[in-house]
Amino acid sequence: MSERETIAKARRIVVKAGSSSLTTPAGTIDADRIDALVDVLAARLDEGTEVVFVSSGAIAAGLGPLGLTRRPPDLATQQAAASVGQGLLFARYTSSFARHGRTVGQVLLTADDMMRRSHHRNAQRTLAQLLALGVLPIVNENDTVATDEIRFGDNDRLAALVAHLIRADALVLLSDVDALYTGDPRRPGARRVADVRGPSDLAGIELGGSGRVGTGGMVTKVEAARIAGIPVVLTNAASAARALAGAPVGTLFHPAGGRRLSTRHLWLAHATTGAGRILLDAGAVEAVARRGKSLLPAGVTGVEGDFAAGDPVDLCGADGAVVARGLVNYDASEIPDLMGRSTRWLARELGPEYEREIIHRDDLVVLAEAEKDVR
Numbered sequence: 001m002s003e004r005e006t007i008a009k010a011r012r013i014v015v016k017a018g019s020s021s022l023t024t025p026a027g028t029i030d031a032d033r034i035d036a037l038v039d040v041l042a043a044r045l046d047e048g049t050e051v052v053f054v055s056s057g058a059i060a061a062g063l064g065p066l067g068l069t070r071r072p073p074d075l076a077t078q079q080a081a082a083s084v085g086q087g088l089l090f091a092r093y094t095s096s097f098a099r100h101g102r103t104v105g106q107v108l109l110t111a112d113d114m115m116r117r118s119h120h121r122n123a124q125r126t127l128a129q130l131l132a133l134g135v136l137p138i139v140n141e142n143d144t145v146a147t148d149e150i151r152f153g154d155n156d157r158l159a160a161l162v163a164h165l166i167r168a169d170a171l172v173l174l175s176d177v178d179a180l181y182t183g184d185p186r187r188p189g190a191r192r193v194a195d196v197r198g199p200s201d202l203a204g205i206e207l208g209g210s211g212r213v214g215t216g217g218m219v220t221k222v223e224a225a226r227i228a229g230i231p232v233v234l235t236n237a238a239s240a241a242r243a244l245a246g247a248p249v250g251t252l253f254h255p256a257g258g259r260r261l262s263t264r265h266l267w268l269a270h271a272t273t274g275a276g277r278i279l280l281d282a283g284a285v286e287a288v289a290r291r292g293k294s295l296l297p298a299g300v301t302g303v304e305g306d307f308a309a310g311d312p313v314d315l316c317g318a319d320g321a322v323v324a325r326g327l328v329n330y331d332a333s334e335i336p337d338l339m340g341r342s343t344r345w346l347a348r349e350l351g352p353e354y355e356r357e358i359i360h361r362d363d364l365v366v367l368a369e370a371e372k373d374v375r
């Protein structure tokens with residue numbers, strides 16, 4: 001089966017629409033375009049496909065009601081706009097899908113939520129249950145609570161990780177541009193890239209920034225396609241029906257195949273930034289990065305930043321390069337007393353609770369491997 005056919009026949013699919021496809025330049029909901037997209041998704045649901053819809057647009061839809069003309073630079077105002085816009089957006093989806101007799105469920109996620117094992121399972125269970133009940137989940141980042149440190153920031157990668165979470169067969173990214181181009185499509189001479197099969201197809205392509213209200217531009221879309229590991233089509237909302245039918249529109253990103261990281265590890269690698277750094281000696285780098293071991297206090301030579309137990313932190317070698325990321329078991333302030341000590345010594349001197357690893361290998365992802373793994 002060709003990858004276009006996989007999209008046409010997919011039993012489970014994630015569709016993501018960007019802010020500019022859903023809102024007007026005045027910072028309000030574009031009801032007509034939302035209705036048109038809902039009609040396409042409802043038709044696919046009627047064919048028996050399970051769909052999860054990732055919708056951006058909360059911030060963009062909140063601008064008009066707050067009297068703002070452009071995306072505010074500060075996080076607090078963006079969060080306020082998202083709070084206003086998300087409600088309006090979801091109300092519109094509810095009534096628009098009701099025209100087709102469909103019920104929708106709102107799912108707001110943060111990157112932080114998804115890394116922690118229990119939260120991650122929770123989200124997975126909720127999405128599965130919504131699908132089992134015939135409800136269309138509409139996902140967005142929980143913008144009002146996500147701070148810069150724990151913020152996912154763009155919905156392209158969120159959509160790719162949601163596709164993992166629900167084991168989707170295909171992902172469709174809908175933007176204001178109908179495909180990936182060899183350069184900024186507003187400039188003359190830019191040509192459509194019909195297929196991306198690997199990094200060599202991206203050589204020489206200028207991946208520019210976002211449009212009027214979007215986030216991430218082409219960079220995050222290409223990264224999402226790398227993370228997804230399933231066929232991904234990038235096109236505009238007007239071509240959604242044809243893309244879902246497997247027609248040769250937009251850009252098709254072919255999956256690379258090969259071994260896959262778990263969804264949680266993908267989140268850790270691609271959805272987080274380190275809240276601090278732990279410096280490792282050469283033996284610890286070798287153990288963690290090449291032998292899949294947990295990080296023990298004995299191999300730690302330094303600590304930077306002010307993180308708390310449970311936060312994601314970057315693990316760096318002597319040259320400062322980040323080799324891995326993991327969820328740390330200690331607060332930053334505790335680590336200097338543990339550094340360079342054996343776990344046996346720590347257990348004897350400080351008590352049995354200090355026998356635990358700095359980072360358990362299940363909570364650790366080697367970044368070079370994460371890169372290799374996705375394409």
Ligand SMILES: Nc1ncnc2c1ncn2[C@@H]1O[C@H](COP(=O)(O)OP(=O)(O)O)[C@@H](O)[C@H]1O
Nearest residue numbers: 018019175180181183206208210211214215217
């Ligand atoms: N090489 C490229 N091919 C296509 N679009 C590009 C390219 N480089 C930059 N862009 C810009 O990326 C924008 C889409 O990204 P973004 O604004 O983040 O969209 P969305 O809101 O749909 O997520 C387009 O408006 C386009 O101008």
Ligand SMILES: N[C@@H](CCC(=O)OP(=O)(O)O)C(=O)O
Nearest residue numbers: 019056057058059154155215
């Ligand atoms: N969560 C944000 C969306 C961020 C985002 O990725 O936007 P976009 O690039 O338009 O998909 C919002 O709803 O405004």
